[in-house]
Amino acid sequence: MVKLIDKSKVKKFMKKKNIVSIIQARLTSSRFPNKILQKIENKTILELLIHRLGKSKYLDKMVLAIPKSKKNELLRDKFKKKITIFSGSENDVLDRYFQTAKKFKAQTIVRICGDCPLIDPKVVDRIVSFYQKNDFDYVSNTIKPTYPDGLDVEVFNFKTLKKAWMKAKSNTDREHVTPYIIHNKEFKKKNIFYKENLSNLRLTLDEKIDLKQIKQVYYKLKKNKNFGVEEISKLYKKNPKIFRINNKIGRNEGLILSTGQKLWKRAKNIIPGGNMLLSKRPEMYLPNKWPTYYSKAKGCYIWDMDNVKYTDLSLMSVGTNTLGYANSKIDNAVIESIKKSNMSTFNCPEEIYLTEKLLDMHPHFDMAKYARTGGEANSIAIRIARASSGKDKVAICGYHGWHDWYLSANHNSNEKKGILKDHLLPGLSTSGVPKNLSNTAYPFMFNDYNALENICNKNKIGAIKMEIFRNFPPKNNFLKKVRNLANKKNIVLIFDECTSGFRETFGGLHLKYKVNPDICILGKALGNGFPITTVLGNKKVMDAAQNTFISSTFWTERSGYVAGLKTLEEMEKIKSWNIISKQGIKLKMKLKKLGQKHKLKLIISGLSSCPSFMISSDKWIKYKTYITQELLKKRILGANTTYLSIFHNDKIIQKYINCLDKIFYYIKRCENNDLNINEILSNDVCHTGFKRLN
Numbered sequence: 083m084v085k086l087i088d089k090s091k092v093k094k095f096m097k098k099k100n101i102v103s104i105i106q107a108r109l110t111s112s113r114f115p116n117k118i119l120q121k122i123e124n125k126t127i128l129e130l131l132i133h134r135l136g137k138s139k140y141l142d143k144m145v146l147a148i149p150k151s152k153k154n155e156l157l158r159d160k161f162k163k164k165i166t167i168f169s170g171s172e173n174d175v176l177d178r179y180f181q182t183a184k185k186f187k188a189q190t191i192v193r194i195c196g197d198c199p200l201i202d203p204k205v206v207d208r209i210v211s212f213y214q215k216n217d218f219d220y221v222s223n224t225i226k227p228t229y230p231d232g233l234d235v236e237v238f239n240f241k242t243l244k245k246a247w248m249k250a251k252s253n254t255d256r257e258h259v260t261p262y263i264i265h266n267k268e269f270k271k272k273n274i275f276y277k278e279n280l281s282n283l284r285l286t287l288d289e290k291i292d293l294k295q296i297k298q299v300y301y302k303l304k305k306n307k308n309f310g311v312e313e314i315s316k317l318y319k320k321n322p323k324i325f326r327i328n329n330k331i332g333r334n335e336g337l338i339l340s341t342g343q344k345l346w347k348r349a350k351n352i353i354p355g356g357n358m359l360l361s362k363r364p365e366m367y368l369p370n371k372w373p374t375y376y377s378k379a380k381g382c383y384i385w386d387m388d389n390v391k392y393t394d395l396s397l398m399s400v401g402t403n404t405l406g407y408a409n410s411k412i413d414n415a416v417i418e419s420i421k422k423s424n425m426s427t428f429n430c431p432e433e434i435y436l437t438e439k440l441l442d443m444h445p446h447f448d449m450a451k452y453a454r455t456g457g458e459a460n461s462i463a464i465r466i467a468r469a470s471s472g473k474d475k476v477a478i479c480g481y482h483g484w485h486d487w488y489l490s491a492n493h494n495s496n497e498k499k500g501i502l503k504d505h506l507l508p509g510l511s512t513s514g515v516p517k518n519l520s521n522t523a524y525p526f527m528f529n530d531y532n533a534l535e536n537i538c539n540k541n542k543i544g545a546i547k548m549e550i551f552r553n554f555p556p557k558n559n560f561l562k563k564v565r566n567l568a569n570k571k572n573i574v575l576i577f578d579e580c581t582s583g584f585r586e587t588f589g590g591l592h593l594k595y596k597v598n599p600d601i602c603i604l605g606k607a608l609g610n611g612f613p614i615t616t617v618l619g620n621k622k623v624m625d626a627a628q629n630t631f632i633s634s635t636f637w638t639e640r641s642g643y644v645a646g647l648k649t650l651e652e653m654e655k656i657k658s659w660n661i662i663s664k665q666g667i668k669l670k671m672k673l674k675k676l677g678q679k680h681k682l683k684l685i686i687s688g689l690s691s692c693p694s695f696m697i698s699s700d701k702w703i704k705y706k707t708y709i710t711q712e713l714l715k716k717r718i719l720g721a722n723t724t725y726l727s728i729f730h731n732d733k734i735i736q737k738y739i740n741c742l743d744k745i746f747y748y749i750k751r752c753e754n755n756d757l758n759i760n761e762i763l764s765n766d767v768c769h770t771g772f773k774r775l776n
């Protein structure tokens with residue numbers, strides 16, 4: 083056991099007896115598992131903490147309060163010889179504290195966190211002695227921090243702890259122990275200030291980078307075994323650079339950030355870019371505030387990791403779920419099929435059934451291939467088209483995925499941002515894309531027939547690949563002219579309908595325009611959330627797939643085909659494309675009226691079922707971020723584009739419009755220079771294109 087100072091030598095002001103320091107610690111920290119077992123020299127973080135805290139003059143006892151779980155019991159084995167140990171609830175840390183205090187009959191509790199190895203016993207004593215001499219329920223240096231983060235000490239009595247234990251309800255209050263006390267007027271509280279403000283220094287251990295920082299400071303000061311805040315302050319004055327290692331991490335992030343935001347911080351360290359899809363990065367919406375991760379979703383609602391419920395008026399998972407999240411008809415069909423195994427050495431018959439259904443819906447096609455993602459399907463289509471036409475070069479219009487053949491378009495010009503920047507995404511880098519693919523893919527703008535004709539006259543184009551509706555519909559018979567051009571020049575015409583399919587028609591949108599391509603790609607909504615994308619085509623072109631190698635293990639898995647079949651059945655039954663388009667038209671009308679009401683220059687675009695708007699202003703990106711910021715306060719996920727589902731009823735749309743009404747009022751005031759957008763925007767601005775994260 084670490085020996086505490088003999089109390090008989092301590093001044094006689096100890097009117098409140100049994101001062102117990104409860105150190106909370108666990109091995110299961112989500113941001114940095116096992117952090118307290120990391121070592122500085124030959125001591126673990128927790129040993130160092132116990133050792134330093136043991137030098138406090140006033141403590142009667144130290145108890146290590148750990149979660150009751152198999153993993154955390156390791157702490158008992160490791161530390162039982164050094165300190166008394168008590169185990170309690172893992173997540174309800176307030177309860178763990180209460181039970182510990184009760185068990186050891188603590189009258190005064192000194193709360194210390196196990197991840198603060200540089201705790202300063204002199205600071206502990208200063209706060210305990212102030213508490214002893216005065217009449218407060220709670221004394222700490224954390225209400226208005228001036229001490230470095232990591233030298234936190236909170237002192238309170240058992241009665242105060244009991245009240246908080248009985249009354250605190252929210253997860254945050256239970257997890258972080260003292261917020262209820264700090265934010266409630268019924269308690270008498272006092273903050274202890276340091277003589278200067280060192281609150282920007284971070285010596286607490288939450289992330290790997292913090293360990294580097296703590297070690298750096300420790301090695302600089304270790305000559306003096308009893309170093310504390312005074313020495314830290316001197317070191318900072320002498321060499322502030324030493325403290326820059328982790329100064330980007332905000333104070334008390336653990337308390338301020340939601341679970342989703344904390345997960346995103348973890349993700350960015352171990353997954354390049356944080357995740358696998360640009361459109362699901364929080365930076366695209368509301369950096370540091372977007373909930374980012376979901377625990378469950380149903381209909382058009384999503385619950386975040388803290389169980390907060392949001393209405394999704396944003397991308398509905400980038401257009402995959404027109405029939406709503408967790409649609410039980412589709413999910414049950416998939417569950418039933420996977421019970422009989424999702425994979426086997428044999429093929430699943432649903433692959434044929436789905437093909438027959440899709441060909442029924444598109445009688446001008448004869449064959450289908452499948453992939454799981456849009457980008458893969460686009461690569462398949464390009465390979466088939468090149469094999470069929472015998473020509474390598476392609477003309478492209480729209481977004482077609484991340485693959486080399488597409489990104490190589492940015493090699494074509496010397497322009498730094500690449501020619502795809504005008505297309506959809508600025509900032510797409512060609513790093514890693516072979517340079518000798520340059521001048522194989524030529525972008526053209528939608529509805530610019532002359533530009534396309536020009537490209538086809540100047541180059542031996544084998545395929546034209548295009549979206550047929552992104553922001554605005556085709557004009558002046560654009561699609562028919564493209565079809566004729568392809569026929570004339572023996573070019574394979576591919577419509578990429580990953581996004582436009584099933585949103586306005588039962589199948590490809592080209593059915594509405596009565597222009598048949600040679601190949602059409604349909605994905606996203608086809609599986610209502612399960613991965614399945616098809617490449618449909620006519621026999622003449624698709625036969626070329628036999629002369630090239632296109633094959634992948636998981637293109638044979640069953641869930642995608644089963645989900646596709648059931649989704650088509652459901653869509654057909656309720657004519658979902660009509661429902662979502664009708665709601666979208668209503669939403670567009672309401673947006674238009676709102677723009678007029680507030681005299682804002684609103685540009686409304688997009689397919690009926692995915693309306694999009696922007697405000698014509700050089701402050702647009704700030705306004706867009708502000709819109710998301712304000713909607714989020716009302717538990718609405720949204721910005722300026724809404725992918726509708728069959729669950730977006732009139733009431734939900736009206737709620738969104740009512741919120742936008744108030745938001746537009748403030749935006750108009752900013753437009754009139756009557757208000758400054760920077761003053762009402764409390765977040766970093768959202769990203770617009772591809773940006774490197776980390």
Ligand SMILES: Cc1ncc(COP(=O)(O)O)c(C=O)c1O
Nearest residue numbers: 455456457481482483578580581
């Ligand atoms: C028209 C179009 N093509 C291709 C893709 C790429 O699909 P995926 O992200 O599934 O690879 C998308 C995705 O947004 C798309 O909208």
